[in-house]
Amino acid sequence: MAKAWIHPTYNNNVEVICICWNTFTVSSSVAWPIKVESCPACHPTYTGKKETKIVKWRIEKFLEKQKRIDAMQSK
Numbered sequence: 001m002a003k004a005w006i007h008p009t010y011n012n013n014v015e016v017i018c019i020c021w022n023t024f025t026v027s028s029s030v031a032w033p034i035k036v037e038s039c040p041a042c043h044p045t046y047t048g049k050k051e052t053k054i055v056k057w058r059i060e061k062f063l064e065k066q067k068r069i070d071a072m073q074s075k
């Protein structure tokens, strides 16, 4: 006898939201949108690039800060 009551509801269109703003749908027992930090649109394995958009943005911010510090110290 199958224990139907122990199986969760299976949802076919669950939205996945990535931090790179890419969204896609998956099938899951979860009923709410899933938030992820990496997806096929931005992960280096799929894009072939060494760095992700987010990492690139962080490096740019760091270099910007470093430039400001250098400017302050040279005064």
Ligand SMILES: [Zn+2]
Pocket: 018, 019, 020, 021, 022, 037, 038, 039, 040, 041, 042, 043
């Ligand atoms: Zn992504």
